[in-house]
Structure formats: C-alpha cells, structure tokens
Amino acid sequence: MNKKLSFTTRSIHSGYDASQHEGSLNPPVYMTSTYCFDDVEQGAARFAGEAQGHVYSRISNPTQAVLETRLADLEDAEACLATASGMGAITAAIWTLVRPGDTVIADKTLYGCTFSFFQHGLTRFGVNVEFVDCTDIEAVSRALSAKTRVVYFESPVNPTMRVIDIAAISQRVHDYNPGIKVMVDNTYCTPALQRPINLGADLVVHSATKYLGGHGDLIAGAVAGKQDLIGEIRLFGLKDMTGAVIAPLTAFLILRGLKSLSLRMERHSTSALALAKHLQGHKAVRAVYYPGLEDSPYFPLASRQMKAPGGMIAMELEGGFDAGVAFMNGLQLIKRAVSLGDAETLCQHPASMTHSTYAPEERAEHDISEGLVRLSVGLEDVEDVLADVEQALAGV
Ligand SMILES: *Cc1c(COP(=O)(O)O)cnc(C)c1O
Numbered sequence: 001m002n003k004k005l006s007f008t009t010r011s012i013h014s015g016y017d018a019s020q021h022e023g024s025l026n027p028p029v030y031m032t033s034t035y036c037f038d039d040v041e042q043g044a045a046r047f048a049g050e051a052q053g054h055v056y057s058r059i060s061n062p063t064q065a066v067l068e069t070r071l072a073d074l075e076d077a078e079a080c081l082a083t084a085s086g087m088g089a090i091t092a093a094i095w096t097l098v099r100p101g102d103t104v105i106a107d108k109t110l111y112g113c114t115f116s117f118f119q120h121g122l123t124r125f126g127v128n129v130e131f132v133d134c135t136d137i138e139a140v141s142r143a144l145s146a147k148t149r150v151v152y153f154e155s156p157v158n159p160t161m162r163v164i165d166i167a168a169i170s171q172r173v174h175d176y177n178p179g180i181k182v183m184v185d186n187t188y189c190t191p192a193l194q195r196p197i198n199l200g201a202d203l204v205v206h207s208a209t210k211y212l213g214g215h216g217d218l219i220a221g222a223v224a225g226k227q228d229l230i231g232e233i234r235l236f237g238l239k240d241m242t243g244a245v246i247a248p249l250t251a252f253l254i255l256r257g258l259k260s261l262s263l264r265m266e267r268h269s270t271s272a273l274a275l276a277k278h279l280q281g282h283k284a285v286r287a288v289y290y291p292g293l294e295d296s297p298y299f300p301l302a303s304r305q306m307k308a309p310g311g312m313i314a315m316e317l318e319g320g321f322d323a324g325v326a327f328m329n330g331l332q333l334i335k336r337a338v339s340l341g342d343a344e345t346l347c348q349h350p351a352s353m354t355h356s357t358y359a360p361e362e363r364a365e366h367d368i369s370e371g372l373v374r375l376s377v378g379l380e381d382v383e384d385v386l387a388d389v390e391q392a393l394a395g396v
Pocket of ligand 1: 210
C-alpha cells in the first residue's frame with residue numbers, strides 16, 4: 001500500500017500503524033534498555049536470529065524501528081539502520097565492510113570528520129585509502145583494483161558544490177566488480193531531492209543531524225541499503241564495533257522532522273536559488289557556487305540527478321580573509337554557526353572556523369579560499385535573509 005503513495009505522504013505515514021499502539025497518532029517513545037521474553041525458548045530463538053523481536057536496545061528498539069522503516073521507504077532501500085550520529089553510521093558501515101589490506105577509494109573532498117576517520121583511523125588498521133577526484137570517472141576507473149572494497153563520496157560536495165555522477169560511477173564500479181560497495185553520503189540532499197539507491201549505489205549514509213531532523217536539536221545518523229548488509233552492519237558495525245546507538249527520543253524527533261521534509265527542502269531550495277542569483281551580480285562577490293545556477297558547470301548533471309538544487313550555497317568574497325571575517329561579523333539575523341539544514345540560516349567562514357588550523361596552502365588544496373563563506377539557507381522569509389546578506393556585504 002505505502003509504495004503507491006507519494007514521497008511526501010510516505011514521509012508522514014510510512015512504517016507506523018496507530019491501531020497497533022492504542023490509536024496514538026504519534027509513535028510511542030519506548031524508553032527501555034531490554035525486552036522481556038515469554039520463556040527461555042523465545043529468548044533463545046531471538047538470540048539465534050530464528051524469531052523476530054527485540055532483545056536489547058543496543059541492537060534495536062521499537063521507536064527506532066519505525067524511523068528505520070520510514071527512512072528505508074523514503075530512500076527506496078530495503079532496510080535502514082539509524083545511529084547516534086552521522087559519524088556513527090559511516091564508521092559502523094565501513095568497519096563492517098573493510099579488512100586489513102583492503103582499499104577504500106574516496107573523493108578528494110569529504111566532510112572533515114569523515115576525512116579524518118579515513119586518513120587517520122582506517123590507515124592505522126591496515127586499510128588503504130586513496131583519494132581521487134570523483135567528478136572524473138576515468139580517474140575512479142584507474143584507481144579500481146582487486147583490493148578495492150568501497151568507493152565513497154558525497155554529492156554535492158562541500159564547499160564548492162561539485163556534483164558527482166552517482167549513476168555513472170555506480171555503473172563503472174559495478175562493471176569492474178559487482179562486489180565493490182558504492183557508498184554515498186546523501187546528507188546535503190536527503191531522499192526528498194536525491195535517491196542514490198535508484199541510481200545504482202549500494203549504501204546511503206546520512207547525518208540526520210542536518211535536514212532529516214531539520215531543527216538543530218539533535219545529533220543522529222542513518223545508513224540504508226540491502227537487507228542482508230544492513231543486518232550485518234547492525235549486528236557487527238553497530239553492536240560490536242561502535243555502539244553508536246540512537247536514543248529512542250531522538251528517533252521520535254526525527255520522525256517529527258520528517259513530516260515536513262518535502263516542504264522544507266522545497267523552501268530551502270527556492271530560497272537558496274533566489275539568494276544565489278542575487279549574489280551572482282554583486283560587486284563584493286567574486287564567485288557563487290550553487291548547482292542550481294544555469295552557468296554552474298554542474299547544472300546539467302544536478303538537473304538530472306537532483307529534484308531541486310538544495311539549500312547550501314558557497315560564495316567567494318572579494319577581499320579574501322578579512323572580507324570573510326567582516327562579512328561574518330556584520331550579520332545580524334543570520335547565525336554564525338557550523339552545521340546545516342536548520343530552520344535558521346547559518347553561515348560559516350572555513351578559513352577562520354572549521355579549517356583555521358590548516359595552512360593557507362592546505363586550505364587551497366581542499367578548494368577552500370580565504371574569502372570563502374558557506375551559507376545554509378534556512379526557512380525564514382527569503383527577503384529578510386537577502387536583506388541581512390546585503391547589509392553585511394555593504395559593510396565589508
Ligand atoms: C555533519 C555531517 C556528517 C557527520 O554527521 P554527525 O551527525 O555530525 O556525526 C557527515 N557528512 C556530512 C556531509 C555532514 O554534513
């Protein structure tokens with residue numbers, strides 16, 4: 001039944017049957033660590049995986065299960081595992097997939113902590129990580145070998161909003177070896193705008209902290225894919241390797257956030273497009289990076305791959321580092337904060353904040369120029385956001 005309903009309707013209803021819960025419109029928050037068995041035989045069957053049912057909340061919880069069913073449905077995946085953070089999802093999945101001697105191929109630009117996990121974590125345990133520019137399919141092809149286990153990337157990629165062709169990479173990688181897992185971080189788009197599984201990817205990961213939760217009040221993550229693999233990630237990556245289990249109340253809050261996901265992503269996208277177009281002609285702005293702009297090199301691919309261009313914009317200010325600092329300090333409505341996907345418009349200046357410990361040359365290697373500013377366009381009236389950006393730019 002659910003599969004025939006639209007995405008928006010499923011984001012409100014999927015995975016929950018009120019008649020099973022005293023008619024409660026919203027899913028109950030099951031605050032429990034453990035579950036009582038009728039008899040030893042039932043307990044034994046659950047432990048052996050021969051009977052359905054919960055055992056202990058580091059493995060599963062009924063509130064979490066509603067969220068997982070809903071997210072799997074929205075991603076067009078067979079199954080989903082919700083976790084305590086985006087990093088919890090990424091690490092649980094990767095620890096399940098790799099062994100010493102394996103290679104992970106990753107895009108050259110990643111979320112900072114994902115980069116650190118790959119570069120400083122995996123390599124300690126004998127896993128090789130090769131960073132390539134995943135917008136270059138031939139470069140990905142050349143990097144593939146008998147040792148490749150995972151190909152990992154985000155799209156669009158922070159901060160310059162490069163867009164990576166999920167279908168083309170998945171096809172190329174699976175032609176080479178169907179056993180290699182193509183893993184896509186879909187945090188920036190959410191399934192409302194992009195569904196990597198339908199484009200051939202094996203696993204989708206999320207920081208649910210961002211748009212899925214949508215209100216800046218929680219930390220959580222998720223990984224979706226084939227049933228068997230998600231089961232393995234749950235019973236090894238989560239249960240034994242990371243323990244990064246989601247709290248029941250957090251799962252409830254994400255379910256609440258999902259009810260407005262479609263509406264929010266539409267609004268984030270139309271506001272970001274309006275702001276990007278406005279900034280394009282501005283004399284204080286050297287470049288605007290947004291895949292919804294027709295002269296973006298990624299516009300044709302983004303139009304195919306994404307339902308709308310999303311809420312993230314980066315811009316490069318004339319005047320470098322000092323301009324970035326002056327712009328940030330001039331903001332009155334927009335909040336100076338990292339993270340993204342909230343109702344509030346958030347702004348950060350990587351050179352003085354997230355990447356301040358890098359040398360300028362290192363920043364350049366990661367496409368982070370001194371005057372680069374990143375905006376997560378929120379749900380306020382776009383006229384008010386524009387006015388704040390305008391007055392802050394006037395003061396630069
Ligand atoms: C925030 C973020 C993460 C990490 O998620 P947490 O919930 O903070 O652990 C991973 N990938 C992307 C693209 C992110 O923005």
